[in-house]
Amino acid sequence: MSFELETAANRESLRRVAIDPVSRVEGHGKVTLLLDEAGHVREARLHIVEFRGFEKFIQGRPYWEVPVMVQRLCGICPVSHHLAAAKALDPVVGALTITPTAEKIRRLMHYGQVLQSHALHFFHLSSPDLLFGFESPVQQRNIVGVAGAYPEVARQGVLLRKFGQEVIRITAGKRVHGTGAIPGGVNKSLTAAERDELLQDADQMIQWSRDAVHLARRLHETNGSLYDEFGLFRSHLFSIVRADGALDLYDGSLRLRDARGQIVLDHLPCADYATHITEEVKPWSYMKLPFITELGAARGWYKVGPLARVQNCDFIPSPLAELERQAFVAHGEGEPIHAPLAYHWARMIEMLHAAEVIRSLLDDPDLLSDNRLAEGPRQREGVGIIEAPRGTLIHHYRVGDDDLVSYCNLIVSTTHNNQAMNEAVRQVARRYLDGRQLTEGLLNHIEVAIRAFDPCLSCATHALGKMPLAVELVNADGSLVDSATSGG
Amino acid sequence: MTKQFLLDGQPVPFDDGQTILEAARKAGHYIPSLCWHKDFPPHGSCKLCVVKAAGRHVSACATPAKEGWEVESNTPEINGERRGLLQMLFVEGNHFCPSCEKSGNCELQALAYEYEVLTPRFRHFFPDRPVDASHPDVLLDFNRCIFCELCVRASREIDGKSVFALTGRGIGKHLVVNAESGQLGDTDFSATDAAAHICPVGVILPKGTGFAVPIGERSFDVATIRSKTLKESS
Ligand code: SF4
Secondary structure, X not given: OOOOOOOOOOHHHOEEEEEOOOOEOOEEEEEEEEEOOXXXXXXXXXXXXXXXXXXXXXXXXXXXXXXHHHHHHOOOOHHHHHHHHHHHHOHHHOOOOOOHHHHHXXXXXXXXXXXXHHHHHHHHHHHHHHHHOOOOOOOOOOHHHHHHHOHHHHHHHHHHHHHHHHHHHHHHOOOOOOOOEEOOXXXXXXXXXXXXXXXXXXXXXXXXXXXXXXXHHHHHHHOHHHHOOOOOOOOEEEEEEOOOOEOOXXXXXXXXXXXXXXEEEEEEOHHXXXXXXXXXXXXXXXXXXXXXXXXXXXXXXXXXXXXXXXHHOOEOOOHHHHHHHHHHHHHOOOOOOOOOOHHHHHHHHHHHHHHHHHHHHOOOHHHHOOOOEOOOOXXXXXXXXXXXXXXXXXXXXXXXXXXXXXXXEEEOHHHHOHHHHHHHHHHHHHHHHOOOOOOHHHHHHHHHHHHHOOOHHHHHHHOOOOOOEEEEEEOOOOOEEEEEEEOO | OOEEEEEXXXXXXXXXOOEHHHHHHHOOOOOOOOOOOOOOOOOOOOOOOEEEEOOEEEEOOOOXXXXXXXXXXXXXXXXXXXXXXHHHHHHHOOOOHHHOOOOOOOHHHHHHHHOOOOOOOOOOOOOOOOOEOOOOOEEEOHHHOOOOOHHHHHHHHHOOOXXXXXXXXXXXXXXXXXXXXXXXXXXXXXXXXXXXXXXXXXXXXXOOOOOOOOOOOOXXXXXXXXXXXXXXXX
16 A cells, blocks of 8 residues: 655645644644645645643553543543443453443443444534535535434434433443443443333334434445545454454454455454554654554554444344345445445444344343452453444553552554545545645545544534634745635 | 521521531531531631621631621622632642542532532642552542641541641642651551541542442532531531
């Protein structure tokens, strides 16, 4: 794989265009394009400024604070950090396996999070682009526009998300920033009343999720040339999978497939992640670019998240989502699907799976048991890997005998996808922007490609359903030629 | 006939020698405090119990009630001063409530809710105060210390050990441990000491049990600090 368009020759003589979404604490993203005089794209980069201070902040803190503290890393999937940290710290209290009650409650919490996050992303953030078109009037391209034109779709999106949040509230104590998972297990089981409350709506959620899968699927079936081609690039696929190859978003071992769908690495224990993943630093990006050590930087980068997971697993262990996976795979006609817009379809298949998992967990009497905590001889180190809504999330800690964290390393989903998102931006820049007069609609194509990955910088945009955007046209000498703002 | 004073216009009976704070609470009127404790003489350092008696600002915990006094406590002016004091306490240390085990059981936090401390007002000091994790059973997180000296007093007067002391002045004031190394692990402090259980905030905490009590079941999740205090004083 090439890094074409990553760095242009004669950068000084090129015209620079920046797409600069407004900064938020969760992350700040920006795209820069360098154009030559004829308007040809010579360089395209996505920069994401990460808050790397967190690892430092956690060092020196007592380990039991960590699962609660790390939720502040991300405004949109705090539960994923909460659970990954608790998993990593289970061995520190000697819980090499946790109790069935603890595992099932954590799973319930996690799938609740996946459901609410996927619903939010699809309905609030992406459906305006998908339903109205990428160059539709910007006034319409938001959730309010969707509510006007497709009220039922918008309503289901809101209620799916609300259900996921209820699952989180009941398992973690609060809708956001709860405390449910603690090293060694959980601090709370479900009451029968709480379970029954969730049961009331659980079947409806499965139905609506299924409708959403079909909506995403129809986009590919009716507009294949756009949906299957937009921003297309091939890469490895990376995720955890269950020991039997099933999709599992809470636990498993590491698997890597190549762009043709062949398994390259399999059954790698999570604890060994550092041997297999190298994080490369490039001078132009704050965010590291990880690659698979065995394959090297040029070949070893990969995609994570729904598109990778749905194709990396051998099957989905819930009946309706498995049928949808099969339809998805069939669409690829024997080849893995790499189209960034297929993330939406895969994401909806996962949402359906999450709804099914929640429904079946609710029948499990273990959820009501008080057997919540496990312990054993203490370990000094732990790695917790979870498939967060956006992809593989790695937490790694060492804890001293004094109970303080002495080492912390986190690799978040958006970092795994850094190279892949840059590649998608370049593809779109080459195909749609090259040699043309730049308009808001054209620049939105770039954002559509980034949004497909649901990177964390979209935290900033979820609330409004549109990406606040500032575009600057700067001359080769750095002077501002023109600027415009939209969205926000 | 029992003596009485007026608190915000309401008669409050008292016995000779009783402070304004004690008499008021006993009669069901809430006056806040952080450093006051029924087992110790008044300390008067947190100033949250400030009231206006006979036109002067006084600490209700340290001022004996006087027959016929008119005392103002629950007024916008006094409550505003209390809010200001709480805001100062928050910026003086490093209070990251979401990951503090004391959250939900913490008196400072509960008072901040009670007095509607909703926005930051002062610049944060961000002091550098490393934690002391040297003791096998108890963690000291100095970041959250409000200098109420309850641990100092409890260790000296109840446990007979004098494990803690305050040192320094003004903004340099800080809590220290009475050992040559300065480490709690080098004292005879024990998790069963009274001083281990008296901290109103999250400085002195048992190790290893973080967040075992879920949100919704913590002291101030089920009662406000006002109702809890009044119940304990009646
Ligand atoms: S001691 Fe109280 S106010 Fe300070 S961080 Fe802990 S809960 Fe918050």
